[in-house]
Amino acid sequence: MELTDIKFDCIHFKGAYPCKPNKTHNRVCLNCEDYQPISKRILIIKLGAIGDVIRTTPLLIRYRELYPNAHITWLTLSPAVLPKDWIDEILTPDATAYFRLQNMAFDIAINLDKEHEACALLAKVEAKEKYGFIWKDNHIDVATEKATHKLMTGLDDQLSQDNERNYLDEIFEICHQEFRQEPYLLNINEELSMKWNSLKEQAEGKKIVGLNTGCGARWQTRLWTDENWIAFAKLLKEKGYYPVLLGGKQEDEKNRFYSEQADVFYPGHFSLEEFIALTANCDIIVTQVSMMMHIATGLKKKMVLFNNIFNKYEFELYGRGVIVEPQSGCDCFYGNSCSRERRCMHDLSVEQAMTALEDLN
Structure with missing residues (x-):
């Protein structure tokens, strides 16, 4: 097998390490039965707090429905609560993670945090589509107009008190989607539960x-x-x-x-x-x-x-x-x-x- 035979776009590709089909079935990229090309590369930036991270997980269900072979990366301060089977790579924010993300290309990048570092990262990341909050002209701004309502309710107490929409309606709209009662996903240790x-x-x-x-x-x-x-x-x-x-x-x-x-x-x-x-x-x-x-x-x-x-x-x-x-x-x-x-x-x-x-x- 030659280097040109490597399927770098496969959902199973692990970088410098053997992929699962290679480890379990001794398969190689050339004519591999498990080859699945990545349909979309998606980045979700939701750092914390823990509760906010949990209540963002319904987006995973929608994106897995839309793009079953998507590769999803999530940047967070609360990795323990995220459902590992639904996410391909979970990163915690540090210099290495920021450097990596700024040298990757995504189809969709979403930032649902209003912190400066998260907004600045969305501005720097290469992505065909960007949703949520971004850094522009030395201040927090919206990546698309769909995030305007959520930004404004955060800036004005009266608008916030008058709001009758729930958080999930708002974040799905920010992503140009419609909330359809997708449930939360949560990482549960079954052994501890028993x-x-x-x-x-x-x-x-x-x-x-x-x-x-x-x-x-x-x-x-x-x-x-x-x-x-x-x-x-x-x-x-x-x-x-x-x-x-x-x-x-x-x-x-x-x-x-x-x-x-x-x-x-x-x-x-x-x-x-x-x-x-x-x-x-x-x-x-x-x-x-x-x-x-x-x-x-x-x-x-x-x-x-x-x-x-x-x-x-x-x-x-x-x-x-x-x-x-x-x-x-x-x-x-x-x-x-x-x-x-x-x-x-x-x-x-x-x-x-x-x-x-x-x-x-």
Whole structure:
């Protein structure tokens, strides 16, 4: 076989290493039965946060439908949550990745982040079609007019509050596509998920309700009160549910306290991969707007979502969730501090949360 026989455009081509058909079947490029030419080379730039990365994955389904033999590269800060079987190459942003991408050619390049580095990269990357946000004339701009609505709602609070479109509608439009209820895709460690099947034994047939008590450090105005979480956990027990406290390292002390006060199970905090596996064994999730909202959606779980500072129309719950908001409303749109003496989340009652949860059954 000569160098000219190498099928550099094959979906299986791995650069300087033997491809899978060569390793498993000793096949060579010349007359290879597994040869599949790449139909499109696609780049997706979605760096973070974790929840935003998860809720961008429905685009993978659309592009795989349009171009089954596409080669898809994704640049992200959150590789652990991405479905590996759907993406050919996952890169994390560093000097090497930026250098490589600027020396590659794509058919389609998409940037859904408004960070300067992401916009600048889209401007530098060679691509026949570019969608999303780009760097132009020393400022963030739109690659096509379809991204204008999303850019404007990010720049003007009043436009954002008046918006009645969800995030998925918006990003599909940015890519000149139409959202058709494509689901989230999520990387699930099945071995860890099996490990946490023990929850079902502990619950003894009761419905397992995962209580995700944190919401990240950026917008603490989202937090429900300690008193309400404890009272809600106790009420769940009284009504025959099996509550489980969930959270990360920053919620550990709080969850231990809640567990002691309400006498409910708290398994501890884990890696993101194991946190997803643990969540997969719950029946219903109760959470403030957080990464957990997207994990639960990706796992197709029923969900009670507490919201105050965000536009509720932004969230796509696929008919499996209900949004509960403070009865007194909220004055602090996208605010990380509260203008009231008594935070509005005090006015989201335990009874409201329980009614919403029971309406899901």
